[in-house]
Amino acid sequence: MTMSEGDLAVTEIRYLQKQPVDPLPPPRRLVGPIAWVRENLFSTWFNIAMTVFIGLLIFWIVPDLINFLFLDAVWTGNDREACLPSNLKREVGACWPFVWDRFSYFVYGSYPIPYRWRVDIFFGLLAIGVGWMLWLNAPRRDLGALYFFVVVPILSYVLLSGVPAIGLPHVDTNLWGGILVTIVVAWVGIVVSLPLGILLALGRRSPMPIVRTLSITFIEFVRGVPLITVLFMASVMLPLFVPEQYSPDKLLRALVGIALFASAYMAEVVRAGLAAIPKGQYEGAQAVGLGYWQMMRFIILPQALKVTIPNIVNTYIGLFKDTTLVFIVGIFDFLRAIEVARIDPKWAAPTTSTTGYAVAAIFYVIFCYGMSRYARATEERLAKGTKR
Amino acid sequence: MAGDNPATTSGGVTQSRPERVPFYNDPKIRNLFYQVLLIAVVGFLVWGAATNMIENLRRARIASGFGFWYNTAGFDISQTLIEYSSQASTYGRAFWVGLLNTLLVAILGIIFATILGFIIGIARLSKNWLLARFASFYVETIRNLPLLLQLLFWYNAVLKALPDIRDSVAIWGGGYLNNRGLFLPQPLAKEGFAAVLVALAAGIGGAIIFRFWAKRRQLLTGQQAPVVLVGFGLIIVLPLIVFLLAGLPLEFAYPEKARFNIRGGVEVLPEFAALLLGLVIYTAAFIAEVVRAGILAVSHGQTEASYSLGLRPRPTLRLIIVPQAMRVIIPPLTSQYLNLTKNSTLAVAIGYPDLVQIFTGTVLNQTGQAVEVVAITMAVYLTISLTTSVAMNIFNARMALVER
Numbered sequence: 008m009t010m011s012e013g014d015l016a017v018t019e020i021r022y023l024q025k026q027p028v029d030p031l032p033p034p035r036r037l038v039g040p041i042a043w044v045r046e047n048l049f050s051t052w053f054n055i056a057m058t059v060f061i062g063l064l065i066f067w068i069v070p071d072l073i074n075f076l077f078l079d080a081v082w083t084g085n086d087r088e089a090c091l092p093s094n095l096k097r098e099v100g101a102c103w104p105f106v107w108d109r110f111s112y113f114v115y116g117s118y119p120i121p122y123r124w125r126v127d128i129f130f131g132l133l134a135i136g137v138g139w140m141l142w143l144n145a146p147r148r149d150l151g152a153l154y155f156f157v158v159v160p161i162l163s164y165v166l167l168s169g170v171p172a173i174g175l176p177h178v179d180t181n182l183w184g185g186i187l188v189t190i191v192v193a194w195v196g197i198v199v200s201l202p203l204g205i206l207l208a209l210g211r212r213s214p215m216p217i218v219r220t221l222s223i224t225f226i227e228f229v230r231g232v233p234l235i236t237v238l239f240m241a242s243v244m245l246p247l248f249v250p251e252q253y254s255p256d257k258l259l260r261a262l263v264g265i266a267l268f269a270s271a272y273m274a275e276v277v278r279a280g281l282a283a284i285p286k287g288q289y290e291g292a293q294a295v296g297l298g299y300w301q302m303m304r305f306i307i308l309p310q311a312l313k314v315t316i317p318n319i320v321n322t323y324i325g326l327f328k329d330t331t332l333v334f335i336v337g338i339f340d341f342l343r344a345i346e347v348a349r350i351d352p353k354w355a356a357p358t359t360s361t362t363g364y365a366v367a368a369i370f371y372v373i374f375c376y377g378m379s380r381y382a383r384a385t386e387e388r389l390a391k392g393t394k395r
Numbered sequence: 396m397a398g399d400n401p402a403t404t405s406g407g408v409t410q411s412r413p414e415r416v417p418f419y420n421d422p423k424i425r426n427l428f429y430q431v432l433l434i435a436v437v438g439f440l441v442w443g444a445a446t447n448m449i450e451n452l453r454r455a456r457i458a459s460g461f462g463f464w465y466n467t468a469g470f471d472i473s474q475t476l477i478e479y480s481s482q483a484s485t486y487g488r489a490f491w492v493g494l495l496n497t498l499l500v501a502i503l504g505i506i507f508a509t510i511l512g513f514i515i516g517i518a519r520l521s522k523n524w525l526l527a528r529f530a531s532f533y534v535e536t537i538r539n540l541p542l543l544l545q546l547l548f549w550y551n552a553v554l555k556a557l558p559d560i561r562d563s564v565a566i567w568g569g570g571y572l573n574n575r576g577l578f579l580p581q582p583l584a585k586e587g588f589a590a591v592l593v594a595l596a597a598g599i600g601g602a603i604i605f606r607f608w609a610k611r612r613q614l615l616t617g618q619q620a621p622v623v624l625v626g627f628g629l630i631i632v633l634p635l636i637v638f639l640l641a642g643l644p645l646e647f648a649y650p651e652k653a654r655f656n657i658r659g660g661v662e663v664l665p666e667f668a669a670l671l672l673g674l675v676i677y678t679a680a681f682i683a684e685v686v687r688a689g690i691l692a693v694s695h696g697q698t699e700a701s702y703s704l705g706l707r708p709r710p711t712l713r714l715i716i717v718p719q720a721m722r723v724i725i726p727p728l729t730s731q732y733l734n735l736t737k738n739s740t741l742a743v744a745i746g747y748p749d750l751v752q753i754f755t756g757t758v759l760n761q762t763g764q765a766v767e768v769v770a771i772t773m774a775v776y777l778t779i780s781l782t783t784s785v786a787m788n789i790f791n792a793r794m795a796l797v798e799r
């Protein structure tokens with residue numbers, strides 16, 4: 008090839024465009040609602056089909072739901088007569104007067120009416136404690152922890168169960184019920200499972216063979232069986248294991264079962280957090296002369312628990328949902344209160360059951376969704392330091 | 396406990412005469428002491444519980460031991476997969492009936508929940524905004540509702556609200572739906588049906604052999620073979636042809652509606668349907684999250700690298716993305732399967748005769764032998780869980796990334 012620049016200039020260059028090309032049409036709109044719809048809903052044939060399908064599904068479900076909850080619903084009445092389709096001569100949706108009538112039963116169960124203020128105070132104390140613990144910038148969170156894990160349990164036992172000596176008559180746990188019991192069970196599970204779970208997790212990672220074996224056995228055993236069998240064990244076998252005169256009452260047995268079950272799950276969550284701490288942290292702590300418990304308390308656990316907060320909250324969500332299972336061993340929790348109320352002949356109407364379940368669903372969704380939002384917010388907050 | 400005793404490590408640094416550590420500060424002795432103490436406490440608790448139990452059982456005049464296993468059960472079970480009668484069968488037989496019922500609902504639940512969960516998990520990642528929103532709404536709602544509430548809803552508010560027997564809904568194909576269950580035609584094999592089964596077995600075997608051959612050929616020569624198409628032909632089309640050639644050797648026993656009941660056909664109990672529905676819908680929401688996390692765990696660079704090597708989107712998905720996502724998906728997926736199996740014990744709330752309902756329910760009440768009955772039930776679930784986790788460990792070890 009010996010072509011110089013001059014040759015190139017003379018040669019006719021066929022592949023070059025001689026006339027200017029027509030300008031391209033403007034691009035399809037990339038912003039604005041129409042572009043958004045085209046991009047997100049109708050980009051391909053498959054997407055169009057899916058959009059139509061989901062759209063039809065929504066049009067099929069949502070109006071029915073709105074009709075049931077609001078438009079066709081009955082809002083006032085004194086008994087089942089108000090909610091019978093034969094009386095109203097129309098489709099009947101939710102039977103809300105049933106809920107208004109039974110509301111205090113849902114909240115307190117059969118707790119004696121003159122003493123229900125004690126339950127209200129308990130809810131208030133608990134709400135303060137929960138707020139104190141959840142608000143990460145709250146002042147004196149160490150006091151908050153003391154309040155939540157020590158003061159509230161003692162006060163609430165005094166309030167709910169009653170101490171006749173100081174003028175609070177005793178209320179038997181058989182009378183407790185509804186949301187009160189659900190909250191008590193969930194809260195005992197939460198308060199007990201965290202410390203016990205931390206101990207079990209430490210035990211599982213301990214170099215002492217016997218401690219490790221016992222921890223592993225407990226954790227794997229409890230995690231390997233369904234909660235119902237643990238509750239059955241607590242309710243039928245626990246009374247056999249103690250002398251007859253100390254036989255625990257029904258609620259306490261269920262609480263023991265729930266607490267042990269939750270601890271085993273919590274142990275695994277905490278263990279995952281411990282495993283995420285680099286070995287250098289342990290070695291550093293040892294190098295400055297800290298003993299085992301000092302190392303755990305000041306160096307390892309604060310870091311490990313911090314990274315597991317979202318998982319801990321998720322375990323609590325599971326625990327909160329699992330509290331419904333105490334219903335099966337005969338504890339009068341919120342779901343049981345609804346079950347009992349919905350078959351009450353006074354309110355027997357075709358939609359009573361569905362109304363009751365709708366109320367329960369709203370209750371659980373509010374609590375669990377709230378917790379999961381909190382977990383997600385915390386996760387984002389904790390990720391700030393490591394995010395680039 | 397490492398680090399309990401800094402004196403032992405600092406002893407060598409100072410050149411002076413090594414101090415003698417008092418024996419109570421020696422970590423070895425301390426560890427031994429703590430462990431002996433722990434054994435003593437646990438042992439004392441177990442011993443106390445055991446003596447109390449023996450005392451309490453003696454006082455309540457409850458027999459102990461597993462002798463009840465061979466006693467006549469004397470109660471009816473609404474769904475039995477194996478032969479069982481209340482007069483002749485033993486508690487041991489009732490145990491097997493319950494276990495089979497549990498396994499039936501668990502296996503069907505796992506199959507359907509996997510299908511639904513994968514669909515929803517993938518839908519949540521869809522580019523279609525409406526579809527993704529719908530899927531995430533499903534997941535967020537279902538995950539935040541207790542399973543027990545969902546089961547009670549399906550059973551009491553939906554299935555029990557169906558019309559009663561007299562107003563049964565006739566469904567297409569000769570079945571009936573009412574508040575006592577779903578009644579479907581029962582397929583009965585006529586002579587010649589065995590040939591279809593033989594063809595099916597041969598087809599499955601052939602497909603496996605073909606897959607091996609195709610894989611080897613691909614490794615040797617790089618040529619690909621239509622494995623899916625051939626497999627479909629061997630497993631589905633071949634038995635179908637044999638079925639047609641044999642002259643349709645299958646007939647249906649249709650359920651017949653009488654005044655007060657429905658005779659014949661296969662009966663699906665409303666308890667079973669509610670349990671299966673609840674378990675599938677609930678577990679699918681969790682599986683969807685597992686699937687979503689698994690797919691997101693495969694970095695986008697993998698897709699781009701695959702495209703730059705010249706693979707087209709479908710092979711990219713099949714050969715690059717899915718195998719890597721499955722590595723992340725399978726361990727949590729297995730634990731969801733175990734959860735489903737354990738959650739099937741909620742059957743007891745709606746009266747489906749699973750192991751817990753039959754055993755810790757009826758048998759426990761009849762015999763009063765709480766310890767033995769609960770121990771047997773727990774042993775069953777523990778066996779299932781531990782077997783699965785051993786299998787998972789082997790799987791994980793095989794699937795683990797081989798790194799440098």
